[in-house]
Amino acid sequence: MPELPEIETSRRGIEPYMVGHNIVRTIVRQPKLRWPVSRQIIELENASVLSVQRRAKYLLIELSSGWIIGHLGMSGSVRILPKFSEPEKHDHVDFLLSNGKVLRYTDPRRFGSWLWEYDLSLSSVLKNLGPEPLGDDFDGAYLFNKSRNKKTLIKPWLMDNKLVVGVGNIYASESLFEARILPHRLAGSLTESEAELLVATIKRVLQRSIEQGGTTLKDFLQADGKPGYFAQELQVYGRSGEPCRVCGTLIESTKHAQRTTFFCRYCQH
Template sequence: MPELPEIETSRRGIEPYLVNHKIIKAIVRQPKLRWPVSPQIIALENQPVLSVQRRAKYLLIELPDGWLVGHLGMSGSVRILPEFLEAGKHDHVDFLISGGKVLRYTDPRRFGAWLWADDLETCSALKHLGPEPLSDEFSGAYLLKKSQGKKTLIKPWLMDNKLVVGVGNIYASESLFEARISPLRAAGTLTGSEADNLALTIKRVLQRSIEQGGTTLRDFLQADGKPGYFAQELQVYGRTGEPCHACGELIESEKHGQRTTFFCRHCQR
């Protein structure tokens, strides 16, 4: 699933082609995605794009009358393409852009969504979300406060969007390894120094991934069709049975909250 770095990479990729241009119209070939495509999007015509933003794993395209709220789901991607390029089987939504380009949404599994919001304050998809991990609000002090008394294992706790947004399976595993914190521990066992280190490590890992264009494992591509290159830097994720780059012991994996957690038992305590 595309996580925060992949969505931020997509946002940066499409922004120059949208801002100061108009969306001429939307072509919706498959309205039945995770939720039905909003009727306001289907009827969209000649709307100038004011900004392209991101909240958690949502792409937010600002128009004069409201917002396009896009989610890539498990396997979705957005690309900037020439308008004349023929659509494929899984190309469900096109936004025709002034200047002869198209923003094309592709999603083989159809778990993504395109919704309309009159304003972001009342958008149901964005309610109850925690802070952005790259913001000042997300800190060691914040993590320590939220962890008090928590018996939940630390990795699924980090993946809770009510705690912090956008730290999915890949980056939770990688951040815990880099911070040398075992995912077998309960969140409530974090010390102050560990919480400070973990918050900084999460920021560092996410920022590095953004600089590398995200992580391509199966379906994710950048807006220009290129893969993300952070996969080459993964220390534990997807490396079960391979030697740890730090100590040489074999990487292990366990199921936590229906997701696979990857870790080094020797390095992470």
């Protein structure tokens, strides 16, 4: 599933081709996604693109008349292509641009979404989201205060979008490994110094992944069709049974809240 670095990579990839240009019209081949594609998107014509932003794992395309809110779901990606590129089986939505390009949304599982909102403050999918992990509001003091008396395991706690957005399965596992914290400790067991370290590590891991173009494990592609290269740097995620790159102990895996967690029992405490 595309996580925050993949969405930020996509945002950066499509922004230069969209801002300052018009969406001439849309082609919606499959309107039945996680939620039906909004009627305003299907009927969109000659709308100026003012900005391309991101909130959590949502792409936000600001138009002169409102906002397009895109989510890539479990297997989706967006690419910039020449206008007359032939669609393939899982190419569900095209945004035809005035510069002769097309923003194409591809999603084999069809679990993404394309919604319309006139005012972002009214969006039901964006409300109740926690701070951005790369922002100043997410710091050690915030994480420590939120962790007090929490009986939840640290790993699924970090993945709660009400706590902090965009720290999904891959980056929670990787960040906990680099911070040397076992994922099945209780959140309430974090010390102040561990909270400071964990926040700094999450920021560093996410930023490093963004610089590498995200993580391609199966479906994700950047806007230019290239894979994300952070997969080559993964320390624990997807490496169960393989030796830890630090100590040589075999990486273990377990299930937390229906998601597989990877860790090194020797390096993490």
